[in-house]
Amino acid sequence: MTTTGRPQLSPPRPRAPGAPSPLQGLRVIDFSHFIAGPMCTLFLADMGAEVIKIENAANGDDFRRFQPHLGGEGVPFLWVNRNKKGIALDLTNEAAQKIATELVASADILVENFSRGVMERFGLGYHAMHELNPRLIYCSVSAYGRDGAMADRLGFDPVIQAETGFMSMNGFPDQEGVRTGPAIMDISTGMTAAIAVLGALAARQSTGRGQRVETALFDTAALMLGFHAVNYLATGRNPTRAGNRSADSTPTGTFQTADGPLYITCANDRTFRRLVNNVLERPELAEDPRFLSNRDRMAHRDELTAIIEGILAGKPSEEWATKMHAAGVPAGVVRTVEGAFSSFEMAERALASSIPHPAAGEIPNIASPLRFSETPVLDPVAAPTLGQHTTEVLERVLGYGPERVAALRAAGAFGHAS
Numbered sequence: 001m002t003t004t005g006r007p008q009l010s011p012p013r014p015r016a017p018g019a020p021s022p023l024q025g026l027r028v029i030d031f032s033h034f035i036a037g038p039m040c041t042l043f044l045a046d047m048g049a050e051v052i053k054i055e056n057a058a059n060g061d062d063f064r065r066f067q068p069h070l071g072g073e074g075v076p077f078l079w080v081n082r083n084k085k086g087i088a089l090d091l092t093n094e095a096a097q098k099i100a101t102e103l104v105a106s107a108d109i110l111v112e113n114f115s116r117g118v119m120e121r122f123g124l125g126y127h128a129m130h131e132l133n134p135r136l137i138y139c140s141v142s143a144y145g146r147d148g149a150m151a152d153r154l155g156f157d158p159v160i161q162a163e164t165g166f167m168s169m170n171g172f173p174d175q176e177g178v179r180t181g182p183a184i185m186d187i188s189t190g191m192t193a194a195i196a197v198l199g200a201l202a203a204r205q206s207t208g209r210g211q212r213v214e215t216a217l218f219d220t221a222a223l224m225l226g227f228h229a230v231n232y233l234a235t236g237r238n239p240t241r242a243g244n245r246s247a248d249s250t251p252t253g254t255f256q257t258a259d260g261p262l263y264i265t266c267a268n269d270r271t272f273r274r275l276v277n278n279v280l281e282r283p284e285l286a287e288d289p290r291f292l293s294n295r296d297r298m299a300h301r302d303e304l305t306a307i308i309e310g311i312l313a314g315k316p317s318e319e320w321a322t323k324m325h326a327a328g329v330p331a332g333v334v335r336t337v338e339g340a341f342s343s344f345e346m347a348e349r350a351l352a353s354s355i356p357h358p359a360a361g362e363i364p365n366i367a368s369p370l371r372f373s374e375t376p377v378l379d380p381v382a383a384p385t386l387g388q389h390t391t392e393v394l395e396r397v398l399g400y401g402p403e404r405v406a407a408l409r410a411a412g413a414f415g416h417a418s
Contacts, residue, residue: 007341009354009364015376021048022375026201027397028109029054029100030084031124033061035157035183036217037113037141038080039190044109044197045083046368046377052107052393053081053384054100057088057415060386071360078363078383086384087393088414091122096413100124102398105133108210109197113141116151126212136210137200141193145216155217157183164221169228172243189220250297251275254334256309257317261334264308264324269293271329278327279320280311357382390414 026049030041033055045051055061061081066074089096101123104110110129112119119125126138140146143155158179161167166185168177196213204210222229228239239247244263246252251272254261266272272294276285285291285307290300297304312320317333324331335343341352350367357363368377394400400408408414 006364007352009352009362012353012355012365012367012380013350015379020375021378022372023047023049024375026050026109027107028052028111029103029107031110031112031114031119032141033113034063035080035186036189036193037111038063039187040139040141040193040197041084041111042080042082043191043194043368043370044111046370046380048375048378049109051084052103052389052397053084053086054091054103055086055088055386057090057096057387060088064386070363071357073357073359073383073385075363078357079366081383082365083378083381084384085389085393086387087390088387089390090412090415091124093412095408095411097123099394099398099408099413101129101132103393104129104136106397107133107136108201109137109139111139111141111193111197115154116142116146130210130212134209135204137197137204138210138212139193139197139200140212140214141189141216142214143217145219146214150218157185157217160185160217160221164218164225166221166225169225169239169241171241173241175241177241184224185217185221188224189215189217192220192223245301249294250301251304251308253305255305255312257312257320258314259316262312262317262320263332263334265330267330272297274327275324275329279323279329280308282307282311353380355380355382358385358388387414 023044026044028041028044028049028051030038030051030053032038032041032053038053038061041051041053053061059065061077063077063080064074066076068075070078089099091097091100104124110124112124120128126140129136129138142151143160144150144153158167161179161184167179170180171178193213193215196215200211200213231237232239244254246265246267249265249267252265252267254263256262264275266275269292272291273286277283285304289296291297291304321331321333333339333343340346346352353365353367354362355365363382365380365382367380370377391405394405394408395402
């Protein structure tokens, strides 16, 4: 089902007044764009670090132009750049490079995901910045790493999914493998980059020095293969696609009910017994020799599936899901995105909200998944418009006066359109 109307959203739940944040007092200079780098800095920003996002003065982060738009801004850009300050610099301009260098000198963390050599051309490479600011944590995010034979190769999320075998794991056995819809490698690489930064911050407490940390989409994708990767390395057996079923347990997968599919997971015999005794009310299935153990059930999967679907056909999916939750059987209705954001679970977790934006009025927001009892994440603030905080940052962080800012503008540091 598709609709054209925007759902009604409420403001986010506010944080405790006066509570500190986990990364309060830290400053991040963010040269990243698209998803993987900005996802890293989104986590840092939500946890209270001051993230100053530096964008190309001519047209900004390319993600701004991705559809759909609200208030002239690409919604994908708004999604991943919450809680950041935005300045616009022409980094081909010597005066702008000096500004960037001064900002890095004041910072704790730098994050970049340019192609290899770009930061060096701007005078912002790791070795120069480490000499300038020995406490700096310099985080590089790339497709294949900064060193080695593949360092100059361009890579994007679906390409990495294809190359690492991840795509071969998704879909049905009688069809080609498929990529995931969401950019899972970009997102997970941004998360691993944030973990690396936090590890380097912890190390700095004891050493007093920063360091370079790095994450690559290809490396993260190898991790995201999960235990299937080490299963292959241990046995030499190439894993195959199982569709919505599990290659390891049954009944696990989608099962048709009176009004649509329901996903059920029975990963062990105890859960299977709860399913047949307390939900399906067919205790004899637990004693059937065909279904006594998971190995037996795997050998008779189609027979068991037919029996279960015959019973589930009598009631709608939500009713079965409620009964399974009460019985301790992991299960969930297979929903569309629209259905998910209309669900009890989404409302209970308070994940979707509406926040102010200077051009769009109100924009949708997805809450941070991080929850802290004593140092909550920041209340969400909309992603900056291009160059929104340029003057503020230069005056507050670097102490520039209005005349100096005006002179830099005249010199083209902020782009000739500024």
